[in-house]
Amino acid sequence: MTDVSVVGPTGGEMIPLGAVRMRILEDGSTTDHRLGIGEITVPPHTEGPQQHRHAQHDEGFYVVSGTVHFTVGDTVHVAPAGTLAMIPPGAPHTFANRGDEPAVLLNTFTPDLYVQYFRDLQELFAKEGNPSPQAAAEVMGRYATEPATDFA
Secondary structure, X not given: OOOOOOOOXXXXXXXXXXXXXXXXXXXXXXXXXXXXXXXXXXOOOEEOOOOEEEOOOEXXXXXXXXXXXXXXXXXXXXXXOOOEEEEOOOOOEEEEEOOOOOEEEXXXXXXXXXXXXXXXXXXXXXXXXOOOHHHHHHHXXXXXXXXXXXXX
């Protein structure tokens, strides 16, 4: 019989990243590393990572609650609950919660390459507190991702 994964509302791997919380729901072990899934909780008035590009994976964001501002290059998309944003490799992007309520996003990675990034970033937060953009970029670089400096 094929193993399945069922993760309840309090399950998954919790990864604190400063004020932001990432809960890994699927780390790729059930999907033969074709897909990773996380749930990101972003507090009110919180910026996400520096704008960046992935070279080897697609990234998806489904806004479960709150409103998220996705910045893609020079364009800002205001995304209320129910919005899906799919980011292909090479597209510069970031997100922020500029509202007064927490925002929750379902985050996908195809393949699951970026799941380990969050684990490594957690170690950096534990060591440095709020890491510098340069230190975060070094961790991104391990996973075929680079800052989109042309939109910084």
